[in-house]
Amino acid sequence: MTLKLGVPSKGRLMEKTFQWFARRGVTLSRAGSEREYAGQVEGIDGLALVLLSAGEIPRELAAGRIHLGVTGTDLVHEKLPRWEQQVEEIAPLGFGQADLIVAVPACWSDVDTLDDLDAAAAAFRARHGHRLRIATKYHRLVRDYMTAHGVADYTLVDSQGATEGTVANETAEAIADITSTGETLRANHLKVLSDGPVLRSQATLWRSRVAPCEGSDRGVLRALLDRIG
């Protein structure tokens, strides 16, 4: 058996993860061509690199098919109910910072907090005959957040991309999405509610609590944790 480490398969998240491990003496790289999703590891024996979509890493950790994985806090919290029981946070990696926020049109000068959003939603529903729509792909996190804050008369509509555009297109009245700088929000004439984010997220190294880790794997895991600790 080998200890499996899941890392996002492309983009800045992959490069920064490689750099983070390299600074700790573990060299991760793609095997073969740019298009091949196989990885190789130097600097530690018995560790295998698995390149995966960042969105699939929480599920693979929870299923125990990988022992370690790098992905955002947002994805772990959204996709894994009772995530604390399925994965353990080993280290925040200090990049990929993004907040899950709720944003409304900047022209809504009367709305600054969830309290305002709730009141606006009640009036909106009475006027338009349907509930105020919030576009998001983070259904569970946003619904739990709205429930905890007692917001009513809203509905979530699914948006897997270009979420900031849904308001101008009138397929939603507000959005809940991940943002790092807020540039895209401003460009789309949206503003963030002042209550604070639903969640602060960053790229994080997780350990699966369910992946079997026996014999030589335990030694590899201990060696790796020593190296990065």
Added chain:
Amino acid sequence: MPARADILARAADLRGGFEALGAQPVETPVLQPADTLLDLYGEDIRGRAYVTSDALRGEQMLRPDFTVPVVQMHMAHGAEPARYTYAGEVFRRQEQDPDRANEYVQVGYEVFDRTDPAAADAEVFALIADALSGLGLRAATGDIGILLAAVQGLQTAEPRKAALMRHIWRPRRFRALLERYSGRAPVPPARAALLARETPEAPDVPQIGKRGADEVAARIAALRADAAAPPISEGDMAALETLLSVRETMPFALERLRDVAVDLPQITPALDRLEARIEALGERGVDVDGLDFEASYGRTSMEYYDGFVFGFYAESRPDLPPIATGGRYDALTRQLGAGAEIPAVGGVLRPDLMLELEARGG
């Protein structure tokens, strides 16, 4: 976990018992149109019910309870008065707790009868208590109608009352609204700044989305009116707080609430109903002197109840959900009845949990 055959046999027994007392057995479809449930419960129901869809009928939900379809059936072609019983599976999506069942059998008893609401309340409670006798459960009761009456009669602006009524079932927001309307919580700085501006609209920002500038202006006007309204008095606030904290056995609870009614006379009719219910329960042989009453009971997760509410709990098994719950839901019949309404009260039992408790010696 008791065997499925045993659970179904117990469910049939319980339903048979209610039939023997004159209830008409009913069946409802497992798939319910999602629209009705979403209108009633809002987005929260998506976290609690399984949603599916097809191209012809659109979104459907696996029935999360029987109450809504039974009410619809009764309003469509039921004769009055009516007593119904049913037994069958309900489905609850579990997103937080893997130990909670996502599919279980409920047995219910529902009464649609406008002649004597207190007697109907007592009838449902007593029948469910009888079915559970021997399990050593603790019963909790409450009455959402008392809080509704207290809010409706507050000396404050109508929009404030409407906002409080809308959030009766969300205690946290209800409390936040009260704190603001009474002046205990300061006006949020952004709102104070907005109202201080001469032109609170945002003219330099492009207008986007379906919520128009007139709607923004209307809300700002409403915020202005609210800022000018006098706060809810400290006397009313203190009385409301006393009301919400009442937690006694039934007769003592009534006595304390009668004291509250000196300051909040609007609750007197609701207290008269509570008194009539206590009497009716006594006539049914329920030990009202030992029965708990909590004025805040039933404000969460029982959104359609608007009067008497109750639940039965296994105190030795705090990990279990209530073994039975029920209450009065007159407002639900108004919402589903399109103009028609009928006083209604009912309760449901969990035969699976009853068997589990019996297997462990109660």
